[in-house]
Amino acid sequence: MAVRKPPITTREYWAPGHAACAGCGCAIIMRLATKAFSEAMEEKYGDPNAFAIAHATGCMEVVSAVFPYTAWKAPWIHVAFENAAAVASGIEAAWKKLGYKGKILAFGGDGGTADIGLQALSGMLERRHNVVYIMYDNEAYMNTGIQRSSSTPYGAWTTTSPPGKYSIGEDKPKKWVALIAAAHMVPYVATASIADPYDLYRKVKKAAKVDGPAFLQIHGPCVPGWRIPPEKTVEVAKLAIETGVWPLFEIENGDIRNIKFQRFPKDGKFKKPIEEYLKLQGRFKHLFKRPGAIQELKEQIKEMWRVLGKEVELP
Amino acid sequence: MPMKRVMKGNEAAAWAAKLAKPKVIAAFPITPSTLVPEKISEFVANGELDAEFIKVESEHSAISACVGASAAGVRAFTATASQGLALMHEILFIAAGMRLPIVMAIGNRALSAPINIWNDWQDMISERDTGWIQFYAENNQEALDLILIAFKVAEDERVLLPAMTGFDAFILTHTVEPVEIPDQELVDEFLGEYKPKHAYLDPKRPITQGTLGFPAHYMEARYKVWEAMENAREVIKEAFEEFEKKFGRKYQMVEEYKTDDAEIIMITMGSLAGTLKEFIDKKREEGVKVGAAKITVYRPFPIEEIRALAKKAKVLAILEKDVSFGLGGAVFADVSRSLINEKEKPIVLDFIIGLGGRDVTFEQLEEALSISEKAMKEGVEEDVYWIGLRKEIL
Amino acid sequence: MAESPFKVDIERAEKELTEKMTPGAIAYIPGSSVINKTGSWRVFKPEFNKDKCVRCFLCYTYCPEPAIYLDEENYPVFDYDYCKGCGICANECPTNAITMVREVK
16 A cells, blocks of 8 residues: 555644643634645745744743743744734734745744734734734633633633623624725635634645735634543534534625635534534533523624524524 | 024924934823924925825824834834823833834923923823833934934834933923034934844745734743843944944933032933023032033933932932823933942932923022932932922912 | 654664753754654554555554655554554545554553
């Protein structure tokens, strides 16, 4: 039997020995995104190492760069929580002047991107820096101990959205930064998920290869934050796609009338009920005891799809 | 040959930046500094300055982009004032802690509230603990020179700390004065190219900047900043000497004026030193034994120079455009720290003056002087005074 | 036997890594986290049955550490120095070639 070749590069930029929790979904994003980036740089510039990383404060930053150790094998910098996009802008400008060929990769969590870093992100996108910004979305401030962010989905328990007599948990719909990014009419915006690593890989590569800014919002489940067993990280992400909770799409040049969808059911009918996604996670446990709560979540998901131009049916 | 031109303080700062040839500039408009990025964008647009000018969406991103650029290994520059500097506050600590020699020009302006666009030093004074070297310019020539010197000192391997040079809002930023523009060749010689050995982002040598410091390492990292700031004292003096040799203008940590037989020495910073020297001339004519001292380098604080000064006088009267509420002026605290363990020390009095653009008049200086004379003869009643307050509207 | 792709990093870190404070607390040795053998975190250990493996690469792709690399024939090799025992590989393996068994230490 012939030796099968792996569909992703065997180069690694994310070394083991980091302190991410066992089964961390966002650690998978770090590893795959840097691999994909390097493949894109090799194809575009003939140098797989032609990139640097600017990282916002957050889980993946603190677990990977504890002095004197680092898990990174690419040039990497962390400055603060809210400014990864601005720092990346500065590096990109410097690289231009130094005559380096390559691209800058920025990472921020949902807190560092959807909330405190939104302004810096908007500035970077608007100024058309040659930067790929990846929002690793675990849907709450996990690094500080699971507080809600604007990217926390409706109904979720967090330490600042606890369900109680007067609360169903998080009571606002999830904010989709990918759509805000698309409004900047940048060359490439996409969502991705660790559920489909090869789709993720392809999208990061595409983002890395476009000239100008690109933005990716990537779903990365969090074991303690979502209250899931560590081995279920990928499984739960898959259910998010199969139940319609997490859309996979690409928007080029802000053209929201021509969104390309991936793994979208042709008839718009999702086969699995979102209950299957919810019941795997402790953060949604209370919803099953709240009449109407899951229905409300379904309505919000349908609305989200409507904004994306799709009428969907959720079982 | 150096050329002389009549220009505003902001233009002098922009010229300094142009001469220093930073590769990246990131700036955001703010009164009274706006003309600095305007002028620099002209230089870039005309091809007179080969730099990337990032028109950021906030001062926070301005300093963040400078951190990114400096960490990538190039010379970086920005300019701001007041609220803009306050918005940068968080990143100022980080720039110093990451040992990135960014240089920044500040049009010293009051902080809100109430909002006020005029001069005092509260903006820069409030950043005194960030690990940035601080220079205060007396006039537009000093603004230009002290920005060049800031680059020289900041990038020295014994230092590697960011530096800011302040010049007073409107009094300097918007006032034209003749300024000598040094020869580019000499500036090139003076500064050299910035080629960092410690911090750059090169795929050929991947390093990790901005690590997490656990309690086992954090203190040592901060001590290194302390050590670098201490080293800066010597490096600044060397830079001043070299600058004088090359460009003929002399700078000192503390510049003294008619202090040799003075009983009272009035200490200040920035453009107020100009007014003060005129005042001293007047008092000297009247036979009053009073002198002046100007603090040019505020961080590192010139402790030894203040001690030497203190030996000459019976009263040190500090005139400062800033306040640390619940304590007094910041310079007062710094001078006091310098003298606290001296065997013999003069009376130290603090005069908070000229906040938010209030004109500092000879009458006000007269008042500060007479309080100082009274304290010298009769002892200290109070040690912090607000001078020039309109008591009738309080 | 195939080598860990981090062999070079491990050797370099073991030789050169010190706690000596650098300017800006910069970490100069790339991938030096390999010094931390996170395999000690593990409670369950993945056991691999090569006969069942179809080389789909999913375990390799998903490993968040990474503690799975590929041998000369592109079969997965489990690096127990770093495997935290999360069990994603076993959960996602389409042919049940990986089973999680309680660690005996």
